[in-house]
Amino acid sequence: MAYDYLDLDSMALELTDEHEALKQTLRRFAVENLRPAAVELDKMTPEEVIQEGSLFWETMKKMHRNGYHTAFIPEAFGGIGLDPMSFHILCEEFGYASIGFAVALGVDYFPTFFGTIVAAERPELQETIIKPFVEDMDCKLTGCWAITEPAHGSDILMSETPFFRDPKITHQVVGKKKGDEWIINGQKSAWVSCGPTASQAALFFGIDPSMGMAGGAIAIVDLTQEGVTKAKPLNKLGQRELPQGEIYFDNARIPDEWVICDQESYEEMTSLILGVANAGMATFALGGARAAFEEALTYSRERVQGGRPICEHQDVQAKLANMFIKVEASRQLSRAVMNYNMTSYPPRTEYSVTSKVFCTRTAFEVACDAMQIFGGYGLSKEYVIEKLFRDIRSTLIEDGSNESLSLVIANKILSEDLGYGTGAGW
Ligand SMILES: Cc1cc2nc3c(=O)[nH]c(=O)nc-3n(C[C@H](O)[C@H](O)[C@H](O)COP(=O)(O)OP(=O)(O)OC[C@H]3O[C@@H](n4cnc5c(N)ncnc54)[C@H](O)[C@@H]3O)c2cc1C
Incomplete structure (x- = not known):
């Protein structure tokens, strides 16, 4: 397939007055609620973070009550269905x-988002999956994205590369x-974000091992059923406000329509989802x-x-x-890519992956410089830069290590015409 490279001039990337107002609202909510909760949860054990009534739950409930859990669910299904620029603002302000918490919200809607993809052919999902989640104000229903396995991290994400179709590499679930x-x-694996707290998952699992990783299926699975158990939550370096942990399936059941x-x-579909996740x-x-x-400033x-x-x-x-x-370059790239990929079909996954690799890499460079400007105090728990450094470091691995994602980009550059010339004709 031949493309043209993303032409930024053709996109309306300015913010309207409504976008500016939304930015102020989301920033206030995030700074007043997400930030203090994250700082407190960072000091707790993973078990304390997920305890009933904890700050984690209180904060997630506030997000549900404001309807933010439906930011990516189209209005036709009862969600807020933010436009691409508004969604970009939400992601930046919550990440800020x-x-x-930005990741916790991002995986929360994953199972329901999958429901909306096929809802046209399966209207019953509106009642069984979509409506109950959209209307949930008390976090009785929360989601996660269960893809990584103990033996398959990069393997399971590197769709459209030769590794993905190697029959010697197959799913553990x-x-x-x-x-x-x-x-x-x-x-x-223990890396499933909100695995310990979620009541439902978007589950990626194998059904045809002869196709390697490509022989998979995706389903919505009820994690409260008999046959599903969870390990204790993971103790880790950064993003400690985000609970993570293993999920075990022992003859668990999924109805065919899910x-x-x-x-x-x-x-x-794996490429499409990698594109959605990486843009966020x-x-x-x-x-x-x-x-x-x-x-640092x-x-x-x-x-x-x-x-x-x-x-x-x-x-x-x-x-x-x-x-x-x-920071400025990251905003322009991530905004252009999100705008393009939320409004075009098929989306250009290689641009989402490019945006993820660039923005996380530069974010870590910014965090390193910030810490250097703080001198010794940057290393102490007294200043939040120490937490930001740990949180940002994790993004180089999260949603795919930047090295393996770079292979996804390289594969695309080498196998398709992305609109670049041959360099001849000087
Ligand atoms: C904070 C955080 C949140 C996460 N959230 C989720 C989630 O919600 N759901 C979920 O399912 N998973 C989640 N993950 C898992 C994440 O997607 C994986 O950690 C990631 O894909 C890398 O897999 P791995 O950790 O197993 O590393 P591995 O795949 O084992 O990689 C180890 C090293 O080898 C390199 N490598 C691997 N394969 C190749 C190759 N073919 N060529 C060259 N180099 C290679 C990698 O770059 C890396 O440096 C999360 C991870 C983190 C850190």
């Missing part, structure tokens, strides 16, 4: 306050059809980078060395300028 339902067995796709379209992850990282930049005006605020030293100024350039 807490990357962990497998499903077998029995009558009008599917029986599921196996284990998902299976969203089989091996016929599994690889295509890029923007969460942008938000985190902006937070790190702001902290303020500190550099206050900290005095050599008889003057350190922002008056040229090397610190160069760092601040580089951080600013990276």
Whole structure:
């Protein structure tokens, strides 16, 4: 297939007055609720984070009560259905306050989002899946994205590369059809975000091992049923406000109508979802980078060395300028890609992946520079830059390691015409 590279001039990327107003509302909500909760949860054990009535649950409930859990669910299904620019604003502002909560919200709607994809052919999903979630104000229904397995991290995400079709590499969670339902067995890895708290999952599992990873299916699965158990939540470096943990399936059941796709379209769907997830992850990282930049800017005006605020030293100024350039460039790229991919079919997954790799990489560079500007104090728990550094570091691996995602981009560059010339004709 021949494409043209993304032509930014053809896109309306300015914010309207409504977008500006939405930005202020979301920023206020995020700074007043997500940020303080994330700072407190960061100090707790993973078990305390997920306890009934914890700040994690209180904060998730606030998001549900404001309807933010439906930001990606179209209005036709009862959701807020934000337009691409508004959705980008939400992702940046929530990532700015807490990357962990931004991810928790991002996976919350995953199972229901899958329901909306096939709802035209299966109207019954409106009553069984979509409506109950959209109307849930008390977090009785929350979701997760269960894809990574203990033995398959990059393997399971690298659709459209040769690894994906190698029959020697197969899913650990497998499903077998029995009558009008599917029986599921196996284990998902400790990295499933909100695995310990979710009541439903968008589950990726194997059904035809002869096709390798491409022989999969995607289904919505009820995690409250007998046959599903969970391990204790993972203790980890960053995004500690985000609970993560293993999910075990022992003859768990999925009704046939909750299976969203089989091996016929599994690889295509995996690419599509990688595109959705990566476009969001890029923007969460942008938000985190902006937070790190702001902290460093303020500190550099206050900290005095050599008889003057350190922002008056040229090397610190160069760092601040580089951080600013990276934040601004990340915003433009992630906004253009999200706008394009939410309004075009088929979406260009390679651009979402590009945006994720670029924005997370530059976010980490910004976080490193910010920490350097703080000197020794940056390493102490006294300043939030230490938490931001840990949170942003995780994004280099989250939703696919940047190295393996770069292979997805390279595969696309080498196998398709992306609108670049041959370099001849000088
Ligand atoms: C904060 C966080 C949140 C997450 N949330 C979720 C979630 O909601 N749901 C979910 O299912 N998973 C989630 N994950 C899992 C995440 O998608 C995986 O961690 C990621 O895909 C990498 O897999 P891995 O950790 O198994 O590393 P591996 O795949 O084992 O990779 C290890 C190293 O080898 C390199 N590597 C691997 N394969 C290749 C290759 N073919 N060529 C070159 N280099 C390669 C990688 O770049 C990496 O450096 C999350 C992870 C994190 C950190």
